[in-house]
Amino acid sequence: MFIAAQYFRPPFPKQRYFEEDLKLMKKTGFTALQLWVMWGWVESDPGKYNFDDYDLLFDMAKKNGLKVILSTIAEIHPFWIHRVVPDSNMVDHMGNKVISSCRSESNVGLTPGGCTDNPKVKELMGSFLEAAAKRYAKADNLIGWDCWNEFRWNVNADGYVCYCPHTLKAFREWLSGEHGGLKGINEAWQRRYTSFQDILPGKTFGRTYTEMMEFERFLTKRATEHIAFRYERIRKYDKTRVISAHGASPAISMGGNDFEHTLSRGNDFELTDKLDGCGCSHFPFGGGGFDFNEFGFRVEAVRSAARGKTMWVSELQGGSARWGIDVHKSVTPEAQNNWVWNGFSRGAKGIIFWCWRDEVFGVESSGFGLTGNDGLEKERLKALSVSCNKMREHEKLFDGYMQDDPQVGIFFEPDTYYMKWAEKGHADDPVESVEGYARALEKLNISYDIVESSHLKYLNNLKVLFMPWPLIVNKNAKTALIDFVKKGGTLVVESEMDAYTSLGFYNYPEDRTLAAAFGLSDEGRRQLNNKNSAFILGTNKLKSATWITPLKFEDGEVLAKDADGNVLAAEKKLGNGKIIALATFCGKAYSGSPYTGFEGFVKSTVENSGVKSFFDIKREKNSGVQWRTGLSGKERLLFLINNGKSAKVTVSWNTKKQIIPLKAWSWNVFNLKKGTLVKK
Ligand SMILES: [Zn+2]
Structure with missing residues (x-):
C-alpha cells in the first residue's frame, strides 16, 4: 500500500527544490513519489539516453526514505521523430499529414508524434522503454510502473486518426483475421469489395455505421495490443514489480469527444488483461467537477476491470485546478481525505496525488499542487499526514482487504458505444444509461460490478443484472445471459434489446434472437408525449427517455402501463429467474437529473432478488x-x-x-x- 505524489514532469520542478520537497513529503508521511520518464526528454539526442535527473531523484528519494513509481511517457515523442523517421506522421480523416506540437501541459516533446503502426517508430519507442526498465529494475526503492498515462496516443491530432498507410494496412489485416478474408468481409458487411485496397475505415460520424464501428473496434483492440507491447518491453528487464497503467476516466465514461472516437484509448477490461493492475485519474474539483457518487462509480468501474489484480487511484487531485486563467475552487482537506479512504474502501492499494507542487508552464500553471497556493495547502498536508499514518499503522490489514463480492451488476456493451458514436460523434446515450444505474446504486450504497460483455467470469456471482441501453448485445454474451437468468438471476432490461447487430445493421423483430429467448417483443418506437414520459411502477414513479417501445406480451405480468394502455414495464419468468423489461431508458433519464422514484425501483428490484450485504x-x-x-x-x-x-x-x-x-x-x-x- 502506498500514498504517493506525482513529482517530476521534466524539466520541472527545478533541481533546487528537490531536497526540501522530498523532506516535506517524508515528514507528511508519504510512501513514494512518481516521476514522469518522458521519451521526448530522456532521448533528446537519437540513441543517447540521459537519465541524469532521474538518477538524482532516485538517490535523493532513497536518502529520504521514499520509494519511487515510474510513469513511462512514451507517447510524448522526441522532437526529432519525424526527421529521423521520415513519413512517420499520422494522417487524419481528411487525408492531411498531422503536424505534431508540444502538448499543452508538457514542456518537452511532440504529440501525437509518430504513428506506432509505423514499425520504426514502434521499435524506437520500445528501445526507450527497455532502456528505462534496464536502468531502474535494480533500484531497491522502485515500487512499480505506470506504463501508459491515460492511454493517450492521439492528443492534438486535430482530426480523427489514423489513416496513414501503416494503420490502413493494420486495419485491413485485422479485418481479414476477424472475418476470414475478403469473402468473409463481404458477407459480414454485405458489400461487394473486390480488393482489400478498396476497404476504408469509417471517415467520420453520421455515415453508415458498419465501417465506423469496425474502425472503432479496431482502435480499441489496437490499444490492447499496444499496452501488451509496453508491458513486455518493461517486463523484459523488471521481472517482479507491478506494471500498471491508467485511464483518464473509466471506459464506461469514455464516450469520445472532439477528434476522439469512443473507446479508442482502449477498454479497461481488455487492457487490464495484459497488465498487473489498472487505475484511473480523478479530479473531482476540476472543471464542472463531480460528486462523491461519481467518484465512487469511477473507482468501482476500474475495480471491476481489475478484479484479482491491483487497483490504484492513479491521479488524485492535489490542489486547485487550472485551465488557463480560469480559477477553480480550492481543494478542501476534508474532501481530499474522504477521496483517499473512499478509494481504499473499494479496494485501491495505492493513491498517487497529482501533484506535489503547483505546475509552472502552460494552461495548468499555478494549479494542482498539494503544496500549491490555493489557501488550504497547510491544512491539506496536516490532514493527509493523519491518513498516511493510519494507513501505515494498519498497512497489512488494509493491504489484505477487498470488499465483498458484489451481487449486483451493470452490463457494459462496447458495441453500443461504437454505434452511438458512429451516429453522433459521442456515445452519450449508452454512457449516461450505464452511469445512471451506477449513480443510483452509489446513492443507495449497494455495491456492484460493471460487467463487460466479453468478461463474464463473475456474472454468476450476481443476483441482479441491469442492462441499460441494450440495443446491441454481442453474440458471445448471449448464451451467458440466458444461463444467468435460467439459474435464478434477475435481468432488468431496457428498451429494444438486440435491435442491432454488432455491425450496426437493424434486426427486424423476428431476428432478435436474444429478445426471443427472453420472450420479449415490442410494437416499435413511439415518440415521448405527456402520457408516457413518466409512469408508475409499483410504488415508484419512473421517467422515460428517448422513446417508448410498448411491450407485447403473451404471458408474464404487466407492471406498468401509460394512459393509452401501452405496456411500459413487464415481468417474465425464465427457468429459475426472471426478466423485468422496461419500454424506455430509465437509467438515462435518471443520469441527467437524479430523482427518488428511480432509486426506489433499483432498491426494490435488488431487495426482491435476495441481495444481502453482511451489514x-x-x-x-x-x-x-x-x-x-x-x-x-x-x-x-x-x-x-x-x-x-x-x-x-x-x-x-x-x-x-x-x-x-x-x-x-x-x-x-x-x-x-x-x-x-x-x-x-
Ligand atoms: Zn497511422
Missing part, C-alpha cells in the same frame, strides 16, 4: 455517508465515509445492532471484534 446500514435522511465492507484475511472491516454534517448510522448484522456517531466530514474504519465494531 444492514441505516443512514439518516440526506446523510452524506458512503460505506463499504469486506474481509482482510478473516477480519471484517467496515469503512464509513461521511461527506457532510455529523451523522449517526445504525449498523445491524446477525442479531447485533450498533449505533455509530460520525463526525462531520470524517473517514472511519471499523474492525469487527467479538461482536463489536471497534474503530481503527
Whole structure:
C-alpha cells in the first residue's frame, strides 16, 4: 500500500527544490513519489539516453526514505521523430499529414508524434522503454510502473486518426483475421469489395455505421495490443514489480469527444488483461467537477476491470485546478481525505496525488499542487499526514482487504458505444444509461460490478443484472445471459434489446434472437408525449427517455402501463429467474437529473432478488455517508465515509445492532471484534 505524489514532469520542478520537497513529503508521511520518464526528454539526442535527473531523484528519494513509481511517457515523442523517421506522421480523416506540437501541459516533446503502426517508430519507442526498465529494475526503492498515462496516443491530432498507410494496412489485416478474408468481409458487411485496397475505415460520424464501428473496434483492440507491447518491453528487464497503467476516466465514461472516437484509448477490461493492475485519474474539483457518487462509480468501474489484480487511484487531485486563467475552487482537506479512504474502501492499494507542487508552464500553471497556493495547502498536508499514518499503522490489514463480492451488476456493451458514436460523434446515450444505474446504486450504497460483455467470469456471482441501453448485445454474451437468468438471476432490461447487430445493421423483430429467448417483443418506437414520459411502477414513479417501445406480451405480468394502455414495464419468468423489461431508458433519464422514484425501483428490484450485504446500514435522511465492507484475511472491516454534517448510522448484522456517531466530514474504519465494531 502506498500514498504517493506525482513529482517530476521534466524539466520541472527545478533541481533546487528537490531536497526540501522530498523532506516535506517524508515528514507528511508519504510512501513514494512518481516521476514522469518522458521519451521526448530522456532521448533528446537519437540513441543517447540521459537519465541524469532521474538518477538524482532516485538517490535523493532513497536518502529520504521514499520509494519511487515510474510513469513511462512514451507517447510524448522526441522532437526529432519525424526527421529521423521520415513519413512517420499520422494522417487524419481528411487525408492531411498531422503536424505534431508540444502538448499543452508538457514542456518537452511532440504529440501525437509518430504513428506506432509505423514499425520504426514502434521499435524506437520500445528501445526507450527497455532502456528505462534496464536502468531502474535494480533500484531497491522502485515500487512499480505506470506504463501508459491515460492511454493517450492521439492528443492534438486535430482530426480523427489514423489513416496513414501503416494503420490502413493494420486495419485491413485485422479485418481479414476477424472475418476470414475478403469473402468473409463481404458477407459480414454485405458489400461487394473486390480488393482489400478498396476497404476504408469509417471517415467520420453520421455515415453508415458498419465501417465506423469496425474502425472503432479496431482502435480499441489496437490499444490492447499496444499496452501488451509496453508491458513486455518493461517486463523484459523488471521481472517482479507491478506494471500498471491508467485511464483518464473509466471506459464506461469514455464516450469520445472532439477528434476522439469512443473507446479508442482502449477498454479497461481488455487492457487490464495484459497488465498487473489498472487505475484511473480523478479530479473531482476540476472543471464542472463531480460528486462523491461519481467518484465512487469511477473507482468501482476500474475495480471491476481489475478484479484479482491491483487497483490504484492513479491521479488524485492535489490542489486547485487550472485551465488557463480560469480559477477553480480550492481543494478542501476534508474532501481530499474522504477521496483517499473512499478509494481504499473499494479496494485501491495505492493513491498517487497529482501533484506535489503547483505546475509552472502552460494552461495548468499555478494549479494542482498539494503544496500549491490555493489557501488550504497547510491544512491539506496536516490532514493527509493523519491518513498516511493510519494507513501505515494498519498497512497489512488494509493491504489484505477487498470488499465483498458484489451481487449486483451493470452490463457494459462496447458495441453500443461504437454505434452511438458512429451516429453522433459521442456515445452519450449508452454512457449516461450505464452511469445512471451506477449513480443510483452509489446513492443507495449497494455495491456492484460493471460487467463487460466479453468478461463474464463473475456474472454468476450476481443476483441482479441491469442492462441499460441494450440495443446491441454481442453474440458471445448471449448464451451467458440466458444461463444467468435460467439459474435464478434477475435481468432488468431496457428498451429494444438486440435491435442491432454488432455491425450496426437493424434486426427486424423476428431476428432478435436474444429478445426471443427472453420472450420479449415490442410494437416499435413511439415518440415521448405527456402520457408516457413518466409512469408508475409499483410504488415508484419512473421517467422515460428517448422513446417508448410498448411491450407485447403473451404471458408474464404487466407492471406498468401509460394512459393509452401501452405496456411500459413487464415481468417474465425464465427457468429459475426472471426478466423485468422496461419500454424506455430509465437509467438515462435518471443520469441527467437524479430523482427518488428511480432509486426506489433499483432498491426494490435488488431487495426482491435476495441481495444481502453482511451489514444492514441505516443512514439518516440526506446523510452524506458512503460505506463499504469486506474481509482482510478473516477480519471484517467496515469503512464509513461521511461527506457532510455529523451523522449517526445504525449498523445491524446477525442479531447485533450498533449505533455509530460520525463526525462531520470524517473517514472511519471499523474492525469487527467479538461482536463489536471497534474503530481503527
Ligand atoms: Zn497511422
